[in-house]
Amino acid sequence: MDFGLSDDQRDIQRTARDLLAERARPERVREHAEARTVDQALWRELSELGWPGIAVAEDHGGQGLGRIELSILCEELGRSLAPVPFLPSVMAATLIEHAGSPEQRDRWLPALAAGDATGALGVAVDGTAELVIGAVEAGVIVLVEDDRTARLLGADEAEVTPVASIDPTRSTARVGAIADGGEPLTGDVSAGIDRSLVAVSSELVGVCDRALEMTVAYVKERKQFGVPVGAYQAVSHRCAQMLLETEKARATAAFAAWTADAEPDRLPEASAMAKAAASDAAREVTASAIQAHGGIGFTWEADVHWLYKRAQLDAALLGGAKRHRAQLAVILAEQLQASATA
Amino acid sequence: MDLTFSPKETAFRDELRAWLADNPPDPEPTDGGEDAHYAWRRDWQRRLYDAGWAAPSWPTEYGGRGATPSESAIYFEEIGRARVPLAANTLGLLLGGPTLMVWGTDEQKERYLAPILSGEEIWCQGFSEPDAGSDLASLKTRAVRDPAHPDEWVVTGQKVWTSGAQYSKWCMLVARTDQEAAKHKGLTYFLMDMEQDAVQIRPLRQITGEAEFNELFIEEARIPDANVVGGVGNGWKVALTTLMNERAGLGFALQIRLRQLLDDLIAAAAERGLLENGGAGSYSDALAELHVRCESIRLLAWKGLTDAERYGQPGPEGSLVKWLWSDTNQRLTELAAEIIGPEALTMGTSWSYELLRARGNTIEGGTTEVLKNIVAERVLGLPRLKVAV
Structure with missing residues (x-):
C-alpha cells in the first residue's frame, strides 16, 4: 500500500x-x-x-x-x-x-x-x-x-x-x-457523474487546505490580551478540528480518485463517501476560518469569504452531503443483502 | 498511489487467515468470571505462540516473524476480522518486548523476551498515578537506592489504571529517582517483580461494573539494579518508546472492531426495517456517516503507517486516528442504543457494555483534549499557552 x-x-x-x-x-x-x-x-x-x-x-x-x-x-x-x-x-x-x-x-x-x-x-x-x-x-x-x-x-x-x-x-x-x-x-452517465464527484471533492480539499493555512497564519499573528489568539485552546482546538476534517476529506477523495482508475467497481461507494466528506468538511472548515479570523473574517477585504462561498456552491454541486449519504445507505443495504445471500 | 497489498503482504494475510480458520480458540467461557476469561486468553496465546503467531512483528531472532509494520497491521486486522481475542499478554507483546528491544541490555533481552512471547510471564504497565494522568512526567512514585544494599532500589508510591496486574509477573514501572532534577529528567524505568508483599493490588471498578484495571499500592518494594531499563534518569525517553508502540499496534485491531460493530448495527437496522425507503430511512443518514468515518479511519491509519514505512516520516495521522476512532465509537454505540432499543440499555448485554466502555476511549491512551493540543502544537505549529503553575 x-x-x-x-x-x-x-x-x-x-x-x-x-x-x-x-x-x-x-x-x-x-x-x-x-x-x-x-x-x-x-x-x-x-x-x-x-x-x-x-x-x-x-x-x-x-x-x-x-x-x-x-x-x-x-x-x-x-x-x-x-x-x-x-x-x-x-x-x-x-x-x-x-x-x-x-x-x-x-x-x-x-x-x-x-x-x-x-x-x-x-x-x-x-x-x-x-x-x-x-x-x-x-x-x-x-x-x-x-x-x-x-x-x-x-x-x-x-x-x-x-x-x-x-x-x-x-x-x-x-x-x-x-x-x-x-x-x-445515450450512454450510462453514472461513470461520468461519479468521476465528476471526485473532481469536485478534490477541489473542496484544496479549499479546506487553504482555509486552514490562512487561519493558522492569522491566529499565530493576531494578539489579544497580550498573547497570540492561537495559544488559546478554544482557538487552537478549533484549528485541530479543521485539520481533522480536512484530512478526512483528503483521504476519502484520494481513495475515490484511485478507485476510479484501479477498482472502478468500488467507485460508486467511494465517490459518494468522498463527496459527503468533502462537502461537510469544506462548509465546516471555511465557516471555522471566518470565526477564527474574528471581525476581520467578516470583512470583504479578508479574502476568507471567497473560500466559504466556493465551499457552499461546491458542496451543493451534484448533490449535498446528505444526498450522498442516502446513496451510501442504499449501497450498504445492497452489500448486506449480497453478503447474506453469499 | 497503490492501495492494494503487495504479493508478499497478501501471502502473509492468506496464511494467517487460513490458520485462524483452522485453529479457532475454544468457545469463550460463560462463567467463572474474569479469571476464567483470562485463562482462556492465555490458552489462546499459547496456541498462537506454538504456531509462531503470538507476535509476528518481533524479529526472528526473538521468536517473531520479522513482519513489516504493514504486515503487523494486517495481523491485527485479521485477528479482529476473525473475532478472536488478542493474545493475553498484550502489554508485554506490544509494549514491554519492543521497549526492551530498543533499550534493554543483552542480559535483559535474554531473560525476559521469551517468557513474554510464550505467555509464561504476563506484563503490566505502571505509568499513570492518581495525580499524574495527562501530565505523566509529574509522577511521584519514588525509588531510592537502599544504603545497605546499593545494588537495590526501594520503591514507594501508587499507580493506577494497571490492567492485568493480578495476572502479572512484571510491571513496567516509571518512578522518580532524582527529586532535584527537572521533572522529565529525574525519572527511571524499572521492571518490578509483582510477586512481593510490598505490592498490593486493588481492583478498580469502572462504569461498566467490571474491573478491567487496578490500583497498585507500592510500599517499599524492592527492585534490583539489573532491572533498570535504559539507564538511571533516562526513564522519560524509555517510557516514550513504550507509549509510541501503544498507539501504533492496537490501532488496527480497534479499527476493525469498530467496523464489525458498525456492520452489526447496520444488520440490526436492516432487520428492523430501518434501512428501507431507498436511503430515506430514519437512521440511514447517521449510519452512512458512521460508514464514512470508519472508512476515513481505515484510510488514515493505513496512510500514517505506510507513509512512515516508505518515507520515514509519519504524518499527523496518529493523533487524528485515535481522536476520530474514539469519537466515532462513542457515536456508534449511542446510535445503537436508539436502534437496538431497551436491550442496549440493559446491563449484561454486549451493546450496553460497548456503550459504557466507549466513554473510556476518549480518555485512555491520550485524552482527546491532549490529542488536540498535540495536533495544534506539533502539526499546525500553534503557540503553546503558558499555564500558570
Whole structure:
C-alpha cells in the first residue's frame, strides 16, 4: 500500500502550486470576482500547458493521464480559487467521454482538451438546471436529469440566463434546452457523474487546505490580551478540528480518485463517501476560518469569504452531503443483502 | 498511489487467515468470571505462540516473524476480522518486548523476551498515578537506592489504571529517582517483580461494573539494579518508546472492531426495517456517516503507517486516528442504543457494555483534549499557552 504520489505526480503538484501562487494571487482573484469575469489570460496559459485535457485520452488530444493527476490540479485550483472554468469543463468532458457516442466524443473532446471550448454540467429538473457553473462561457453543456437521462447542448442550443451566485469567482447560470435543442447522451452517465464527484471533492480539499493555512497564519499573528489568539485552546482546538476534517476529506477523495482508475467497481461507494466528506468538511472548515479570523473574517477585504462561498456552491454541486449519504445507505443495504445471500 | 497489498503482504494475510480458520480458540467461557476469561486468553496465546503467531512483528531472532509494520497491521486486522481475542499478554507483546528491544541490555533481552512471547510471564504497565494522568512526567512514585544494599532500589508510591496486574509477573514501572532534577529528567524505568508483599493490588471498578484495571499500592518494594531499563534518569525517553508502540499496534485491531460493530448495527437496522425507503430511512443518514468515518479511519491509519514505512516520516495521522476512532465509537454505540432499543440499555448485554466502555476511549491512551493540543502544537505549529503553575 502506498498513499504517496509518484515523482511525476509530485512534479505536477509542485508546478501547479507555483504557477497558481504567481498567476492567481488573492488580489487578482478578487479583481475578477468583483467584476464577475473569467481570467481569460490564465485560462489560455493553463490550456497551453494542457491542463484541461489532463485526463482526456491522447486520441482526443488530451494527455491521457489518470484521475489522480486530475484531482491534483482540482485541489490546487481549489486552493487558489483561480477564476477559470476548469472544473465545469473537465466535468463536461468526463460525461462526454463516458456516455457520449464516438461522434460526440470526436466533436467535443479535442476542443475541451485544448481549452478552445469550455464546458459545463448541470443537473436539470424538467429540463431546467439552476446555478450551472461555467455555463455562461461554455461552448457545450451537458444536462443530466434526475432519472439519469442526459442531453448534450451546443451553446446555441441552450437558453443560458446568467445568475449572480454568492460565489463570484465563477460564472453561474440557469440553463434550459431550447425546444428540441441538442441531442441525447445515450450512454450510462453514472461513470461520468461519479468521476465528476471526485473532481469536485478534490477541489473542496484544496479549499479546506487553504482555509486552514490562512487561519493558522492569522491566529499565530493576531494578539489579544497580550498573547497570540492561537495559544488559546478554544482557538487552537478549533484549528485541530479543521485539520481533522480536512484530512478526512483528503483521504476519502484520494481513495475515490484511485478507485476510479484501479477498482472502478468500488467507485460508486467511494465517490459518494468522498463527496459527503468533502462537502461537510469544506462548509465546516471555511465557516471555522471566518470565526477564527474574528471581525476581520467578516470583512470583504479578508479574502476568507471567497473560500466559504466556493465551499457552499461546491458542496451543493451534484448533490449535498446528505444526498450522498442516502446513496451510501442504499449501497450498504445492497452489500448486506449480497453478503447474506453469499 | 497503490492501495492494494503487495504479493508478499497478501501471502502473509492468506496464511494467517487460513490458520485462524483452522485453529479457532475454544468457545469463550460463560462463567467463572474474569479469571476464567483470562485463562482462556492465555490458552489462546499459547496456541498462537506454538504456531509462531503470538507476535509476528518481533524479529526472528526473538521468536517473531520479522513482519513489516504493514504486515503487523494486517495481523491485527485479521485477528479482529476473525473475532478472536488478542493474545493475553498484550502489554508485554506490544509494549514491554519492543521497549526492551530498543533499550534493554543483552542480559535483559535474554531473560525476559521469551517468557513474554510464550505467555509464561504476563506484563503490566505502571505509568499513570492518581495525580499524574495527562501530565505523566509529574509522577511521584519514588525509588531510592537502599544504603545497605546499593545494588537495590526501594520503591514507594501508587499507580493506577494497571490492567492485568493480578495476572502479572512484571510491571513496567516509571518512578522518580532524582527529586532535584527537572521533572522529565529525574525519572527511571524499572521492571518490578509483582510477586512481593510490598505490592498490593486493588481492583478498580469502572462504569461498566467490571474491573478491567487496578490500583497498585507500592510500599517499599524492592527492585534490583539489573532491572533498570535504559539507564538511571533516562526513564522519560524509555517510557516514550513504550507509549509510541501503544498507539501504533492496537490501532488496527480497534479499527476493525469498530467496523464489525458498525456492520452489526447496520444488520440490526436492516432487520428492523430501518434501512428501507431507498436511503430515506430514519437512521440511514447517521449510519452512512458512521460508514464514512470508519472508512476515513481505515484510510488514515493505513496512510500514517505506510507513509512512515516508505518515507520515514509519519504524518499527523496518529493523533487524528485515535481522536476520530474514539469519537466515532462513542457515536456508534449511542446510535445503537436508539436502534437496538431497551436491550442496549440493559446491563449484561454486549451493546450496553460497548456503550459504557466507549466513554473510556476518549480518555485512555491520550485524552482527546491532549490529542488536540498535540495536533495544534506539533502539526499546525500553534503557540503553546503558558499555564500558570
